[in-house]
Structure formats: structure tokens, C-alpha cells
Amino acid sequence: MKKYLPLLPLLIIVFSGAALAEPKLDITVEVDFGKDLGQNFGTLFEGHDKSGKLLFGAGFEAVYNTYYRGERNRLQFFVRPKDAEGELSLKPFPRPEGMIPSTYVYPVGEDLFVDYKTKSDGLLKYDPDNETWVQPDLGDRPGISASMVRGKRLEMVNGDVVYDGKVIFDPPDHPIYRYYYYGQGHLFFYRETKREN
Numbered sequence: 001m002k003k004y005l006p007l008l009p010l011l012i013i014v015f016s017g018a019a020l021a022e023p024k025l026d027i028t029v030e031v032d033f034g035k036d037l038g039q040n041f042g043t044l045f046e047g048h049d050k051s052g053k054l055l056f057g058a059g060f061e062a063v064y065n066t067y068y069r070g071e072r073n074r075l076q077f078f079v080r081p082k083d084a085e086g087e088l089s090l091k092p093f094p095r096p097e098g099m100i101p102s103t104y105v106y107p108v109g110e111d112l113f114v115d116y117k118t119k120s121d122g123l124l125k126y127d128p129d130n131e132t133w134v135q136p137d138l139g140d141r142p143g144i145s146a147s148m149v150r151g152k153r154l155e156m157v158n159g160d161v162v163y164d165g166k167v168i169f170d171p172p173d174h175p176i177y178r179y180y181y182y183g184q185g186h187l188f189f190y191r192e193t194k195r196e197n
Contacts, residue, residue: 037183038185039183039184040060044060067115068104071107108148125140147182
């Protein structure tokens with residue numbers, strides 16, 4: 001899996017304080033991450049000033065919060081302007097109505113979902129155009145622990161492991177499998193069994 005990243009326009013914005021109409025030099029970096037085995041891709045680069053203070057960087061998140069994994073393929077940039085200490089302003093997402101503990105917010109591809117673990121149908125999708133949470137259409141609903149692998153959705157649906165809409169693992173006798181994690185080419189998941197006595 002290769003990613004092509006135009007870096008110079010970002011650096012010009014950081015160091016000049018204003019975007020130039022035309023960059024004087026255009027640099028593209030090619031990064032080959034190898035085969036996508038579910039690994040975390042980590043930090044691509046960081047820039048520091050002479051004193052060692054971190055000014056800018058880019059990388060991929062590596063978050064797994066028990067039930068849902070962060071979107072490994074989303075490239076995140078950050079810039080810390082030298083002369084703008086303390087001027088950061090945050091705009092929080094609206095809270096879903098009745099949000100309670102055991103609520104998980106997670107991305108799948110380009111979409112953002114919130115899942116209420118204490119409700120049987122507690123899944124909502126964020127609508128960025130209207131800045132609100134809505135019930136997703138049936139075809140949009142991700143399965144349990146849905147995540148993107150090689151550009152396609154991997155998820156658990158009715159006890160089966162489904163990749164790109166096709167069942168790839170249909171466990172015998174359907175014991176309860178849930179909350180999988182895919183990494184380094186292996187699929188890990190919980191399996192619930194009942195004791196005889």
C-alpha cells in the first residue's frame with residue numbers, strides 16, 4: 001500500500017504564516033507501508049524549532065477503545081503556530097440526546113458513529129451538513145466492531161465475520177463471537193460459551 005503526500009505546501013503555510021499563490025518548490029514523498037495487515041502506520045514526520053519545541057507533524061491514529069478501533073487510514077496533520085500560544089478554540093460535536101456512560105464514538109471510513117451499549121438500537125450516525133446525529137439507513141449501519149481494512153469494511157454481522165459484504169468466517173453452531181480486532185494479519189475476537197454447571 002503506497003501513499004503519496006505533497007509536503008511542501010503544508011510547510012510553506014507553517015513557516016510563512018500565510019499561503020503563497022504558487023509554491024516555489026513542490027516536493028512529494030512516497031511512503032510504502034507494505035501489505036495492509038491491520039497494522040498501525042504511526043507518525044510520518046514531525047518538525048521542531050531550534051529549541052526542540054514541536055511545531056507540526058502528520059501521522060495516523062492508533063486507537064482501540066475496547067469495542068471500536070480508530071480509523072487507521074485517516075491521515076492527521078497538526079500545526080502549532082509559534083506566535084499563537086493559547087489561541088486554540090474548540091467546537092465540540094453536539095451531544096446525542098440521552099447520551100449516557102458506555103457510549104462509544106468511532107469512525108468507519110468517512111462516517112462517524114455513536115453506539116449506546118445499553119440500548120438495543122442505540123446506533124447513530126453524524127450528519128455533518130446539519131450538525132446532528134441521525135439514525136443511519138439499514139445499508140449504512142456498520143456491524144459490530146466495524147473497521148476499514150484494505151479500503152473495504154470488515155465487521156461482524158449476526159455472528160459472522162463479513163468483509164466487503166461477503167461472509168469470510170461462519171462459525172459452526174454460532175456461539176457468540178463479538179468485538180473483534182484485526183492486526184498484524186490476525187483476527188482476534190471474544191467468544192462467549194456457557195458452562196455446563
